[in-house]
Amino acid sequence: MADERTTHAAKAPGDPTVIADRVHIAYTVPTGPGGSRRVHAVKGVSFVARRGEAIGLIGSNGSGKSTLLKAIAGLQTTESGTLYTRGRPALLGVDAALMNDLSGERNVVLGGLALGMSRREVASRYDEIVDFSGLRRPGREDDDPLSRPMRTYSSGMGARLRFAISAATRGHDVLLIDEALATGDADFRRRSRRRIDELRAAAGTVFLVAHSATAIRQTCDRALWLEAGTLRLDGPADEVVAAYEESTRTETPTGPRT
Ligand SMILES: Nc1ncnc2c1ncn2[C@@H]1O[C@H](COP(=O)(O)OP(=O)(O)OP(=O)(O)O)[C@@H](O)[C@H]1O
Numbered sequence: 253m254a255d256e257r258t259t260h261a262a263k264a265p266g267d268p269t270v271i272a273d274r275v276h277i278a279y280t281v282p283t284g285p286g287g288s289r290r291v292h293a294v295k296g297v298s299f300v301a302r303r304g305e306a307i308g309l310i311g312s313n314g315s316g317k318s319t320l321l322k323a324i325a326g327l328q329t330t331e332s333g334t335l336y337t338r339g340r341p342a343l344l345g346v347d348a349a350l351m352n353d354l355s356g357e358r359n360v361v362l363g364g365l366a367l368g369m370s371r372r373e374v375a376s377r378y379d380e381i382v383d384f385s386g387l388r389r390p391g392r393e394d395d396d397p398l399s400r401p402m403r404t405y406s407s408g409m410g411a412r413l414r415f416a417i418s419a420a421t422r423g424h425d426v427l428l429i430d431e432a433l434a435t436g437d438a439d440f441r442r443r444s445r446r447r448i449d450e451l452r453a454a455a456g457t458v459f460l461v462a463h464s465a466t467a468i469r470q471t472c473d474r475a476l477w478l479e480a481g482t483l484r485l486d487g488p489a490d491e492v493v494a495a496y497e498e499s500t501r502t503e504t505p506t507g508p509r510t
Pocket residue numbers: 279280281291292293311312313314315316317318319320
């Protein structure tokens with residue numbers, strides 16, 4: 253079977269959708285009465301993302317991946333440097349503005365509106381979203397998770413619904429996905445990959461933050477490896493992921509042996 257990813261990757265990338273030029277991002281963290289300290293989360297990161305690319309962000313915990321994603325989405329200000337994002341970016345993922353006390357059904361509407369869909373658009377895509385999430389199981393109509401509050405969902409169910417909502421968006425030049433593919437079964441991951449490919453083919457740029465090297469390898473053609481806020485490597489996903497894996501093998505402390 254042909255590898256869709258290779259087909260897309262073979263196409264020449266298009267116009268720039270995100271341009272980062274020596275971007276620095278810092279948080280101010282209160283340390284006590286009147287005091288604060290700065291956490292320098294992203295340090296001088298530069299890259300150009302183009303239409304048609306799916307770019308994975310990889311790096312150890314606290315390396316700045318989510319911060320960079322938020323900045324690309326326009327939700328986090330930069331301290332210095334220039335960050336340009338074309339059109340309407342959409343940030344999707346575990347932090348998406350869903351409400352745990354509301355039912356899955358209400359959250360589909362809420363999430364759709366938060367992503368800029370009209371009520372009519374949400375209504376017309378409702379079934380598509382729910383089908384994609386895989387939460388409505390034929391023959392199990394007596395227990396429809398969509399009518400239950402989201403707090404009763406497993407983390408995998410919640411992640412699937414969030415991804416399904418976000419995957420229904422249209423017309424975004426830049427789609428940012430945080431960790432959405434880390435959960436879900438093989439079938440869901442396959443459908444997610446196909447959808448990301450479709451979004452990419454429909455002209456946007458997709459950024460994906462994932463801890464799973466496999467998700468990045470299977471979904472992205474390019475990867476940015478962040479380490480302690482700096483861009484350590486930018487290149488073909490296979491190469492960057494291999495270098496990252498190699499470093500985690502050699503740099504992960506094993507702890508003292510007793
Ligand atoms: N709201 C915040 N206030 C203060 N510091 C923050 C905030 N968010 C993140 N940080 C700090 O910024 C740095 C980068 O965090 P970020 O969440 O971007 O990393 P990450 O690579 O996405 O991590 P993970 O893989 O664990 O999700 C870390 O040192 C983190 O502690």
